[in-house]
Amino acid sequence: MPVGKIFTLVFLKRNNSVLLGLKTRGLGEGLWNGFGGKVEENETVANCARREVEEECGVIASDLKQIGVVRYDLDYDKSADVVHIFTCSKFDGFEKPSEEMNPIKWYKYTDIPFEQMWPDAPKWYPFMLKDKYFSARVIYTDKNTIKDSIIQEFGSLSNALKLAQ
Numbered sequence: 644m645p646v647g648k649i650f651t652l653v654f655l656k657r658n659n660s661v662l663l664g665l666k667t668r669g670l671g672e673g674l675w676n677g678f679g680g681k682v683e684e685n686e687t688v689a690n691c692a693r694r695e696v697e698e699e700c701g702v703i704a705s706d707l708k709q710i711g712v713v714r715y716d717l718d719y720d721k722s723a724d725v726v727h728i729f730t731c732s733k734f735d736g737f738e739k740p741s742e743e744m745n746p747i748k749w750y751k752y753t754d755i756p757f758e759q760m761w762p763d764a765p766k767w768y769p770f771m772l773k774d775k776y777f778s779a780r781v782i783y784t785d786k787n788t789i790k791d792s793i794i795q796e797f798g799s800l801s802n803a804l805k806l807a808q
């Protein structure tokens with residue numbers, strides 16, 4: 644399947660909590676998620692991650708670390724979307740809601756609202772929360788139904804990223 648859209652998704656971390664926002668519009672509306680969006684033309688993946696965090700929750704990320712990638716094979720539109728996953732535990736400024744993510748809330752790692760999130764989140768969040776390099780592949784038959792998924796942990800980012808190609 645050819646790769647279609649490329650996204651970033653960033654998780655800010657503090658004291659065993661992760662910052663999530665409720666998406667107010669578009670893709671994933673009404674679901675809690677990290678901060679991110681489509682990589683624009685002539686933009687690196689890391690720059691997109693930094694830009695989206697600032698746009699969506701007002702902080703400047705200073706130690707963004709890519710830890711994995713999730714590849715979505717969408718049977719219904721015959722393309723694969725790729726989401727590059729980052730964590731960040733140092734940032735400047737105070738987090739605040741935005742037009743796209745409102746409200747925002749720090750969730751304890753043990754208290755993540757999976758019932759109001761994308762259905763694949765529980766499969767790979769455990770790796771993200773522990774900052775383990777991973778890649779995940781999720782096959783959707785329609786927008787709400789996962790046909791199959793494979794998650795693998797890696798010793799290095801470069802190996803984890805092979806799935807994104």
Ligand SMILES: CNc1ncnc2c1ncn2[C@@H]1O[C@H](COP(=O)(O)OP(=O)(O)OP(=O)(O)O)[C@@H](O)[C@H]1O
Nearest residue numbers: 650651652669670671678679680681715724726761
């Ligand atoms: C089955 N497919 C998918 N499953 C789970 N999550 C998906 C996804 N496809 C996209 N995502 C998430 O959606 C976020 C923002 O997407 P989105 O609002 O479209 O990006 P962006 O802010 O650039 O949009 P605007 O053009 O500004 O509205 C993006 O970080 C990513 O976490």
